Amino acid sequence: MLDETFRALADPTRRSIIDILAAGDRSVGELVDQFDFAQSGISRHLTVLERANLIVRRRAGQKRICSLAANPLEEADDWIRRYREHWGARLDRLEVHLAEDEG
């Protein structure tokens, strides 16, 4: 799952799509208009984002509206935070060590 999440985020176009959707929902066509790629390319990017549970698409007449998923990036955030906390903890230990040397 983390594989799919991080891989989805590794593409700048897909991150841009997420940025746009963070400002509000958009139809597929509205998203296509924001980029210089063919409609088929954007459609596939949306499929990648959807399979990574980062966005959802719902029908609204002929259009399909894209929005951010309900609770996305939780797993990715957890992973990164755990890792960064590890790093922070090691720094703290280093500081303690230095303080002990001084005392």
Place this chain on the structure above:
Amino acid sequence: MLDETFRALADPTRRSIIDILAAGDRSVGELVDQFDFAQSGISRHLTVLERANLIVRRRAGQKRICSLAANPLEEADDWIRRYREHWGARLDRLEVHLAEDEG
């Protein structure tokens, strides 16, 4: 830069390497022992991680010791956090909206 970071994290072997290094520094050979991949494959994974500024390698005699980079994942963390805050803000607005409907 985010491209490289997220792409580096998209591989489970590389995330495992990071997990191992979070517990302490390791030589390349020690890392190779933990996996069922050829030495050349691990070496290349390490190069990917290093280019993404997630780890550093330093010489120690014949060996090269791998450790986590000094301040890694900051950018990735910022990106994810900004995005999750957006999502949190939207939830808050929804709650306000619902509260107004009730009142």
Place this chain on the structure above:
DNA sequence: CCATCTTATTACTACAGTGTGATATATCAA
């Protein structure tokens, strides 16, 4: 039904990523 609009899917090309074994490079020890 037919025409149109919107989006998804397919077929294709080009390139990048991941794995391998073989080989090169660097360091140490004698």
Place this chain on the structure above:
DNA sequence: TTGATATATCACACTGTAGTAATAAGATGG
């Protein structure tokens, strides 16, 4: 220097990804 150890790099195969144009499929309106 020679030999051993540790790591990096190369050449290759295979797979996956991102882009395109063309086509299919779903929804709406007449």
